Amino acid sequence: MFKKFVAYLITCVAIIAPAAWLIFFYFNPQADATYSIPIAHFYIVTFTTFSAAVLSILLLSSLGAEAKPRHLLAAAAFAVIGGIFFSHALATPGAIIDHAHPAISWSAWLTLFGSGVLFAIAGLDSARSRPNWLPVRPLIVIAFLAVVGYSAVAGFTPALLTQLESAGNPWMRDAIFYISLALWIFAAARLAFIWWQTRSRIDATLAVVAMWLGTATVSMHRFAVWHYGWWVYHVTLLMAFLVASFIFAAEYEQVRQFRLVRYYLALSLVVTAFLALVASAFFTQFSYNNLVSEIESASSALAENVSHHLSQNLTDVTAPEDLEQLPGRSVTRGAFARAIEEMPIVHLILYRPNGISAYATELEWIDVRVVDTAAFDRALKGEVMAIIREPSAAVASGHGPASSFHLILTYVPFYPSDKVTTVVATPRLSKGGGGNDPYASDAEAPTATPAPTATPAPAPAASQVARKPIGVLMTVQEVPSLQLTTIDARITGLLTAAVSMGLLFIALFIVVGRADGIITLRTKELRAVSARLKTYSEWLLGKELLERLLEDPNALSLIRKERTVVFMDIRGFTRWSEARTPEEVVSMLNRYYNAIEQAMTKHGAIKFKFAADEAMAVFSEAVIAARAAKEMFDDVDKVLSPQDLGARVGVHTGPLVEGLLGSMDVKFYDVIGDTVNTAKRIESAAARREILVSEATRHALGTTAKFGEPHQIAAKGKEDPLTVYPLN
CATH class of the missing domain: 3.30.450.20 (PAS domain)
Known part of the structure; x- marks a missing residue:
């Protein structure tokens, strides 16, 4: 209880922490000191945004078509954040350019605006069903093209951004701020409403992330550059991405499925970026010194x-x-x-x-x-x-x-x-x-x-x-x-490390791609073999027994149980088969087996097996066994009547031993005991198209079934006659 309370308390503090810091700095402006570290800003933000973009794309590709539309759009929003904010990092003055660049502002504005649009659309998703009107894939493609288009403008025609900012200053920035904030508030409210209906961890996380990024919007637009309040939105963006990625990976199984090429590609790109930035930092510092x-x-x-x-x-x-x-x-x-x-x-x-x-x-x-x-x-x-x-x-x-x-x-x-x-x-x-x-x-x-x-x-x-x-x-x-x-040295270090690491990455990618192909092929072969083995095992054990065995290896140990055993065979089958070809006999038996299997599977038989025209099934309860026997009897009669044949059934309830039997190398599942023998003797005494049940089964069924007049039969191996009842 205490641990749950602590976890709940930490969660609440984490949710309100960004907003609390901004409120503190707003009412205590003397505490909102300047912390200007442009070069560190370049290295840290470049690495984190590049990594976020790569990992978000990996996450987006791993979720699969069965993922909820809101979850796909949220993953795409994080890819947009990484892609656009990457331009913000590259435009840091004094890092790789020696002048102020308009992308430093525009990238920050559009990061939260673009991702806010996707989150707001994600909030329009339905909690229960997939809305047909929501074009998820086209929206993701449009978002990708928008990021590429903006990056091209920022890189090749930055004067256009400067002109736009000058023409629309200050109303344009204010408009972007208010629209972005409204989008995040709407997204947070809608996603919280969806979470209230689904109680899904992902939906709860996305609602909290929307709240955080709404706070980040205020931090970016309303606090002075390089001040602590301004840094809050950088930290909030990183925190939102890490938390959302962790929850997505924990909730979606396919995200955790291992695919060598996909994960190598993502990891190697992140590592290449990290090493290139580190090499650039050392080379720049060495040249500078x-x-x-x-x-x-x-x-x-x-x-x-x-x-x-x-x-x-x-x-x-x-x-x-x-x-x-x-x-x-x-x-x-x-x-x-x-x-x-x-x-x-x-x-x-x-x-x-x-x-x-x-x-x-x-x-x-x-x-x-x-x-x-x-x-x-x-x-x-x-x-x-x-x-x-x-x-x-x-x-x-x-x-x-x-x-x-x-x-x-x-x-x-x-x-x-x-x-x-x-x-x-x-x-x-x-x-x-x-x-x-x-x-x-x-x-x-x-x-x-x-x-x-x-x-x-x-x-x-x-x-x-x-x-x-x-x-x-x-x-x-x-x-x-x-x-x-210094800038030339930094760029030289980046390019040198990126090219050298890129060549190594390509060489390893070829090797890894080959290995992944072999692994994928072998995996398909193993899955095919596993499927065949499962089919064979179901034939031998039945689906229910196989599932029990897979969950618990000791589930099939020999154990004494109270069970109801059902036997069926075809009256006059031997004489009928003498006048038929083997192919005709096999064809009729297969139809006979299928009719029995459908009834046994439907009613959850623990075990059933065939031997020529004879079938045996084991049930946990007499009531279930009686229903299955009647249904099986009716289905089989449809197969046998055209051949002028009829089935007979015997049912008995009592103790037996069930489990795996056999030698050290060969084992099989079976049931052993007098209950099995007695059920077989009752079946042998039944007339054509007749179901006989024992006294024990009659007592177990009570008033759930109707019976004919009882009579006694002489059972082979039994000193006393057995009382049996026809089951109507």
Whole structure:
């Protein structure tokens, strides 16, 4: 009882969890923080949506024609979710494209709109019967074509999506939101109503999924991008797919049936996608690290020389106190401008030892505290620190404008001019783009005042190292090539892994396809043999005994039971058969056997067998045996009368032993006991077209049957005569 309560409680919490989170974030906006991880979003959503699409298609193909229309449409809806939302993942900015793509929004909108349409149509299904008006297969084909068509538009003509969004903003998005939400509410209500009638786990699950995806619609349209509330719809989509897939697999037996090619195809595609994404992530990170290392090295050398050149232009700045005078001096701005002239540096900031900027190329950054305190402290101790900032991140001071490129913030110690006596050329960092080498170098002779050029710098002189810096200089450089290089590396990794894994997949698919063909052929052969063996076993045991034996191997162990035994044979059969050909005799006997078998099967005989013109049947109750005997007697008479023959029947009730008899290698099911012998003796004493029952059977039947006048017969092997009754 406690376990059921806990399971019920967990189910209720899971149902309301997505809506509860959205309500919490709505009333506590300060808790709805930003969680921006675009690259992780790309990898996670790409894998999950691709897997969802593949597995949904597998599920759809496995359900079979006997599946309920609403279940087929629901499976198709999940395939639509995976197919369209896959475009949403690919359109993640900075992943494999370097700009904002309209598919990032449209894919999210259409994912819940398209699947909502299919779920709403699924809700129109009948709980009891299959509606003839619901064209399931055409709807699935239309949905598939719609996904393909949208993907083509998003991939080849994204400008069309941009134009549509611009022309219909904001009413178009609001219309999609309200229509999608209405579809999910309708679907949830209808599917809940169907579940109330069917009490099916699948119908209950689909109703809950519709509620979840209605909540996901609110999350997507009404919460800011990259906020926790916005992430709710991603989690809800995944949760809905996993729960629905599990319930479908648990409820539909054919989904669990093993077909090697089908499951290999699905699993290998999912694994290929996973390995391709993992390989891409590692390759991208490796390329990024190498490139960053080169950039940091070049930017450090460049920053050191800019610092040296600036100090040479500010010869009277020899102590930290002198930095305080820089903003009021007319020569300061010129010195800063000459220091970065023709250099790939967009901003220059000189900090005092206390971390407050003394001067900057942008005047609004003066008297601003440094943000990267760790890098600043290490530069103040004589080290050079380079930091890479992602696109759209503010510069280290926290007051700089956002950039659409990667930024390199380099902190170098600033020494007074009289402490540095030599300078050499250092590497020049290109501003990127146009195919130019971002690290092109030339060699120019150093001077005391001109801007530094671009060749590697030697280590500072011993006198410079021994002195403490009087400040820290920060240079800011844009590296537009870094993002493009990262995207190229990611795409290269994806394509390389996909092609290599795809070739391996094709090779294995050929092998698996061959193996599946062999397995399928052998399975058909085994099924055919099994069917024949079952038929033979039914001939020997009967259907009821065979079913009992298959359910319980010990069902046919020898056991004592109270049974009613019926015997029948044809009076005058021997004389009749002497005048007929063997073929005529066999033909008549087959018709005779068929008539007996139909009656015995209809009334549930435990066991019946034939021996020439004789038939024996065993029943669990006398009443059933009497009814079967009369029906069998009437049916057989229709076969025998044209041949001027007639049957006779004997029935007796009593104890016997039934079960498997025989040697170690050969066994058969039979009944043994005096009850069997007595029934045979009564049958032998019956006249043509007569049914005789024993005293025991007469007592067991009571008032359920009518009898003629009793008489006694002499039974072979019996000392006392037997009292028998004709059964009318």
